[in-house]
Amino acid sequence: MGSRHLGKRDLGSSDMGKRQLGGRHVGDRRLGNRSATGRRAMRQGLRVYVLFVAALGALALAQSLRTLSLAHVDPLMLAILIGLAAAAQRMPVFLFRSSAISISFAAVIASYVLYGTEVAVVVSLFQAAVNAFTPRRKPLLKALFNAGSLATSAFVGGSVYRLVGGQVPPGEIALTLAAVAVSAAAYFLVNTASTALVIAISERQSFVAVWRTNYSWMPVNFLATAAQGAALALASQALGVFGVVVFTLPLGVAWYSFKLYMAKSSEVRARNEELQSVNDMLRRTNDRLEESHLSVIGALIGALEAKESRTAKGAAQTMFYAVQVATQLGCSDDELAAIKLGALFHDIGTIGVPEHLLRKPSALDAREWAEVKAHPVIGANLLSNVPMLERIRPIVLSHHERFDGTGYPQGLRADKIPLAAQIIAVADAYQAMTQSRPYRPALSAKAALRELRSNSGT
Numbered sequence: 129m130g131s132r133h134l135g136k137r138d139l140g141s142s143d144m145g146k147r148q149l150g151g152r153h154v155g156d157r158r159l160g161n162r163s164a165t166g167r168r169a170m171r172q173g174l175r176v177y178v179l180f181v182a183a184l185g186a187l188a189l190a191q192s193l194r195t196l197s198l199a200h201v202d203p204l205m206l207a208i209l210i211g212l213a214a215a216a217q218r219m220p221v222f223l224f225r226s227s228a229i230s231i232s233f234a235a236v237i238a239s240y241v242l243y244g245t246e247v248a249v250v251v252s253l254f255q256a257a258v259n260a261f262t263p264r265r266k267p268l269l270k271a272l273f274n275a276g277s278l279a280t281s282a283f284v285g286g287s288v289y290r291l292v293g294g295q296v297p298p299g300e301i302a303l304t305l306a307a308v309a310v311s312a313a314a315y316f317l318v319n320t321a322s323t324a325l326v327i328a329i330s331e332r333q334s335f336v337a338v339w340r341t342n343y344s345w346m347p348v349n350f351l352a353t354a355a356q357g358a359a360l361a362l363a364s365q366a367l368g369v370f371g372v373v374v375f376t377l378p379l380g381v382a383w384y385s386f387k388l389y390m391a392k393s394s395e396v397r398a399r400n401e402e403l404q405s406v407n408d409m410l411r412r413t414n415d416r417l418e419e420s421h422l423s424v425i426g427a428l429i430g431a432l433e434a435k436e437s438r439t440a441k442g443a444a445q446t447m448f449y450a451v452q453v454a455t456q457l458g459c460s461d462d463e464l465a466a467i468k469l470g471a472l473f474h475d476i477g478t479i480g481v482p483e484h485l486l487r488k489p490s491a492l493d494a495r496e497w498a499e500v501k502a503h504p505v506i507g508a509n510l511l512s513n514v515p516m517l518e519r520i521r522p523i524v525l526s527h528h529e530r531f532d533g534t535g536y537p538q539g540l541r542a543d544k545i546p547l548a549a550q551i552i553a554v555a556d557a558y559q560a561m562t563q564s565r566p567y568r569p570a571l572s573a574k575a576a577l578r579e580l581r582s583n584s585g586t
Contacts (some may be wrong), residue, residue, distance in 0.1 A: 243297075
């Protein structure tokens with residue numbers, strides 16, 4: 129698992145560049161130049177970082193070769209460790225960002241516990257060699273990065289093991305396990321941080337987000353597999369090749385558990401992505417529906433203005449007064465939104481009333497008055513065909529109801545009348561009284577307020 133390496137999409141492939149550029153207009157030359165400059169800077173920075181990691185690995189290798197001594201190394205055991213590392217590296221477990229892990233790091237840990245840091249770095253090079261061709265041949269920069277990361281991780285892990293008191297060859301079991309735990313944590317941090325950073329740079333993502341996505345679940349499993357690597361070394365010391373064979377089996381179990389976990393996680397991730405895709409589609413559909421509804425609203429307002437511009441202007445003024453009253457009453461944002469629409473459309477039903485009745489300068493007779501009183505029902509029926517306006521139908525239907533039950537069209541009383549309709553009724557009455565009509569002059573604001581107070585409760 130410590131042999132975390134880069135896959136197809138890391139290190140900034142040309143596909144990534146195309147995704148970053150996608151959607152630019154050809155004519156926006158300045159934006160395109162800035163984007164191209166940013167991509168070039170990103171690639172240059174990425175290349176510098178990759179070469180830096182490769183250089184660290186080269187330094188680790190040079191230092192290890194300088195101090196390497198094979199006098200105390202069992203050739204058969206070394207061959208087994210190299211073979212185990214190579215075989216495990218051939219069977220990686222792929223992560224979410226086209227990258228992978230393997231349990232081959234257990235062989236690296238066993239190497240520095242048995243023979244020291246120098247041998248562990250050499251074993252890590254065999255990891256890197258296999259990784260360069262698994263599952264297919266990788267570009268040179270990726271291969272160099274992976275080799276540098278693996279060698280550096282092995283060097284740091286082995287050095288920390290000795291620094292915290294680990295013995296080579298291993299001595300007391302408890303001390304060995306404690307030293308392995310600390311050194312494995314160092315190995316893990318170096319390996320995962322270096323790879324997470326290169327992915328973050330190449331994909332322009334947050335380093336923390338990349339690390340969390342790929343590694344937040346791994347520390348416990350990593351330490352458990354590291355303990356198996358330590359057990360492999362201890363078994364080799366006590367039982368020879370037989371001990372290695374026995375303790376290789378738990379590594380196979382660890383590999384299989386990682387594979388199952390990632391398969392299940394990938395399945396969950398795929399389902400989440402499907403749900404996200406469906407949600408995006410639903411959001412786009414909802415946006416189109418809202419645009420369609422707004423077009424319908426615009427058409428209704430246009431029809432109202434064409435019918436009688438004075439009515440439309442009065443609705444806008446009524447909306448202003450109603451919102452002021454509702455705000456003073458402490459209505460919620462949702463209630464205010466409904467009141468705005470309700471006030472705007474409260475008289476939309478007058479579209480179905482003959483124009484000569486609306487403009488008649490004299491009093492209406494009973495038949496004519498019955499036609500005018502039908503406009504709340506007409507308006508509510510019109511809005512029933514517009515789902516976006518469904519919530520204001522009760523307001524439009526009830527804005528001529530009266531507190532004492534003498535209103536129309538249903539004769540509702542008191543609390544049976546929606547509060548929004550009551551507010552709009554008062555605002556509409558004030559607006560109507562302060563505007564001139566063919567049959568009377570406009571009242572002053574003070575006179576209109578006196579009239580409202582005198583009719584309170586009716």
